[in-house]
Amino acid sequence: MCFAAPQVFDSVVEYSVKTIVSVLSSSISCKVLPFEKEEILRIGSSISQRDCLEFIEVVNDVVSKLDQHGLSSGLLSYTAARVAVSASCCRYLVPSMHVLDVKSIDRRSTAISNLLCCWPSNFSLDGHEIPLRLLSWYLDPLTLKHDISSILQENMRRPFLTLSKEFYERMEWRSILLCLVLSPIMFIHTRALLHDWFMLTDLGSLLELLIELVSMILDVISRPICWGIPLELGTKLPFSNAYFPNKDHLLRTLSGPVSSSSFQQLVHATSKSVSLVRKQFGPISESSALKVASVDPKSVWALAICFPDWFYFASVLLFSNNCFQNNFQLECTIEVPNFGQTSDMEQPVASAARFIAWILSPNNKTNQDLLFESLNQVSECWSLKQIDSGTRERGVVDYWKKLKKPECFDSKEGFSHGNKYGCQAIGLWLKEFQRMMKYGVESTDNSSNREAESYNFVLQNSMLFRRIPLGILIGCPSYVKEDGFELLLHYAATGRMLHFVSNNARMHHVDEFNEKEAVAGACLVFTLTDIVERMSASLLENEKSALDIICQVKLGASRYLIKCIERLIELNIIEDGNVMQVDLHGRLERWQHQGQEMLKLDRDLDDAIKCLSRKLSLL
Structure with missing residues (x-):
């Protein structure tokens, strides 16, 4: 049998590469090696960190030559990467000492970039090999x-x-x-x-x-x-x-379904954590170290903000008072640890205010206490409005009782219980909400006026702060008219209050949205619907009731959403318009199918979707 010279050459190179790969793979191990009178524990590659840079450059040179001859270099690159990753910069002496290898890494970035550029882009978990991206x-x-x-x-x-x-x-x-x-x-x-x-x-x-x-x-x-x-x-x-070290118990609560008992556990756990952190830093409770520790990535607060449904659940409790808890058969008191409070038992509204205040100001106890008081006042202000309108005990309770009945909701008729708050009442309340929160922050005796004004500016422009009133739309959506929905949604999305004028017995806002506001408004409606969908599945007794509440929120928010979409169409969604229109079209179709079928809403949405489809067909 005869072989041509190129075949022999290719075969020699192939088996040489396989030999190199085999040697490199065997160099990764865990061994105890003698070192003078001590022993060294070596974990990883036998190639030290000091020699790693030179090793990568040599491999890059070999890989480039293989590529020039059209030979496969993927296996060699992968194995070299494993060796480089396994190269330790430390040698640990048994039992206690360690020696740190220090060397300049000026050329390291370039060498690694050259190695990475040779890797294939495909991703596979077959063979249980470490993915190239991870390496x-x-x-x-x-x-x-x-x-x-x-x-x-x-x-x-x-x-x-x-x-x-x-x-x-x-x-x-x-x-x-x-x-x-x-x-x-x-x-x-x-x-x-x-x-x-x-x-x-x-x-x-x-x-x-x-x-x-x-x-x-x-x-x-x-x-x-x-x-x-x-x-x-x-x-x-x-x-x-x-993935979440030392937070396993809290993670189980946060990632579980929203419920009253879980909220009790959450309030208890977060309050206990705050107390322990303050004890750890001693009597100087407002030290810089404490403020950093309260919000660093390892903190309880950093984990809590990754599960926003609890923030919105607290905002629902804040504005729904006892009627919301009674209809969901929630407990009326929540136990908290004694860390500055006179009682170990709190009403849900107080616990909700405490949780929201902690989320908004986790690293300043003074501001947190002031926010807590202001939020309680805001809750009382909303409750008084419900009492004055005669709907607190009659309308809200009847509304949630109706949701519990299996054949209660007729999407053609909608809800018409009690007096509804329009944009004028909501606007007055929203101004009162801002005034109360601003007054509470500026009333502290421990801060200068400049510090108070600065913190109030940051707070008023905080995305989470602006979304507190969304609890009204989630908890009692049937008591807010469409223009009231518009006002609350636009404030939550942009921080700006719309101005309305009367036109044929209906209120219409005279403001024009810019593109940024229209995008933010539409995104908020989609987000709000997703939140209601998740929360209703946890809190309501059956699927029918959950669908009903989703539909009620969609009915209230639909006019604002359609106005945002019409404004975006009018503006031609200037920047990267075709991609954004495709995304909006898909998001609208998904939103249309959340909850039950509603003829009037579907007709309006169909018009918006058809308009987007026509524009997409012209692209």
Whole structure:
């Protein structure tokens, strides 16, 4: 049998590469080695961190020559990456001493970039090998930051994306998510990165991505096969406490269904945590170290904001008073630990106010107490309005009782119980809400006027602060007219109050939305509907009742949503219009199918969807 010279050459190169790969793979081990009179525990590669840079450069040179001759270099690149990741920068002497290898890394970034550019882009979990993307994160943490930044930029550029859908359907995003699942430490770094960015910017898109990422991680580890993870590998995934260290008990409460008993546990756990942290830092309760520890990525607060349904549940309790709890058969008192309170038992409204105040001001006890008092006053103000209108005990109770009856809701008729608050009443209350909160913050004796004004400005422009009144729309939507819905939704979305004028016995706002406001308003309606859908599934007795409350919220919010869409169509959604219109079209169709069928609402939505479809056909 004869072989041509090129065949011999290719065969020699192939087996040489396989030999190199085999040697490199065997170099990764855990050994105890003698060192003078001591012993060294070596974990990882036999190639030290000092020699790692030179090793990567040599591999890059070999890979480039293989590519020039059209030979496969993927296996060599992958094995070299594993060796580089396994190279430790420390040698630990048994039993106690350690020696740190220190060397300049000026050329490291360039060498790693050259190695990474040779890797294939496909993602696979077959063979239980470490994914190349995950190895790249270990080699160069900036690649992780780049991957997360690309998702964030896409989310900001396309605000109507459904992140959960994109994480499942986009292979690029799914591979990033699954790599985070396979490496809890990388997820912890990612969550800390997004948390720090949110603390610096207060961008809603950042918080949205952080919330969705946490939700997706929990979803993947609970049902890995649905995400394409092989059964054998799925059974080896870590438990949730690996991704959220030392927060396992709190995580079970936060990730579980919304309920009164769970809210009790949450208030108890967060209050206890605040008390323990303050004791840890001693008598100087407002020290800089305490303020940082209260909001750092490892804090209880950082975990709580990743589960926003509890914030909205607290806002519902704040404005619904006893009628809401009675109709859901919720307990009337909530136990809290004694950390400055005169009683160990609180009414739900007080506990809701305490929880919201903690979310809004986790690192300043003085501001937190003032917010607590102001929120209680706001709750009382809303309750008095209900009493004055004669609807508090008659209308709200009848409304929720009606929802509990299986054949209560007729989408053609809608709800018409009690007196409804229009834009004038809601506008007056909203101004009172702002005044009470501002007065409460500025009434502190321990802060200068400049500090109080600065904090009040930050608070009034906080996305979470503006969304407190949404509890009214979630808890008692039948007592707010459509124009009242518009006022509350626009304030929650933009921080600006609309101005209304009377026209043929109806109120119409005279403001024109700019593109940013119209996008924010439409996104908020979609978000609010998703929140109501999740909460109603947990709180209401049957699916029919849950569908009813979703429909009621959609009916109230539909006019505002359609106005936002019409404004976007009018503005031609100038920037990246075709992509945004496609996203909006898909989001609208999804929103249309949430809850029950409603003929009038469906007709209005169909018109908006058809208008978007016509514009898309012209692109």
